[in-house]
Amino acid sequence: MIAALGEATAQPFFINRLRDKMLSDPTGRRILRDKPRITSTTLDIVKLKNLPENTLGWEYARWLEIEGVSPDTRDAVRYIDDPEMAYVMQRYRECHDFYHSICGLPVIVEGEIALKWFEWANMGLPVAALSALFGPLRFKPPERKRLREIYVPWAVKNGLKAKSLITVYWEEQLERDANELREELGIEKPPSVREFYLQKESKASTEDATPAPGT
Secondary structure (H helix, E strand, O other): OHHHHHHHHHOOHHHHHHHHHHHOOHHHHHHHHHOOOOOOOOOOHHHHHOOOOOEHHHHHHHHHHHHOOOHHHOOOOOOOOOHHHHHHHHHHHHOHHHHHHHHOOOOOHHHHHHHHHHHHHHHOOHHHHHHHHHHHHHOOHHHHHHHHHHHHHHHHHHHHHOOOHHHOOHHHOOOOEHHHHHHHHOOOOOOOHHHHHHHHHHHHHHHHHOOOOOO
16 A cells, blocks of 8 residues: 555656656766666575675665565556656665665664655655655654654655765665765664663663562
8 A cells, every 4th residue: 555655646747856856967868878776586686685784785784684574575557657757666665775784774663664754755656655654653753753753854864965876876885884985875873772771771671670679
């Protein structure tokens, strides 16, 4: 349903604008010409795991393993008739995990919402904005506070100043140093979302282990 919503809200203006961003960039034009796909068949995940630490490919493979996801989890585009526009939407979806990895955001709701704000600022698709706006309705007050004070400002700032990620040929960057690539793209990693949860779990464990008064 989310995939269908993304396709419906992207047409005709927003997906055209994203395609135009690709056409205005030399690398974006090559991507449109080559039409590469990102799947477990086109990427050798085992090889990526064996790349030097801190390369993009190593970080991406490690991120997939930690988060328990696969490049094959993205739905095929079904409701966009124009083949080129359909490919642009497919490319956006299949690169989503690279956006997660380069930004250092996990696949938990807070990380996903932060990334949707980033995607909205960077690429402008309505489905990202809808997820960014309505996703936090289920958040607890501390999560909303972090989103408001840390992750939304980070996402908007970095999304607007970064190179449009739809024009990045990720497959050609796998052996690059990830920090060097972030600097080139104009992306600063935000504070770790997982660290907040680890601190929360550690605090809860400490409180559970503390004897109650009078015992």
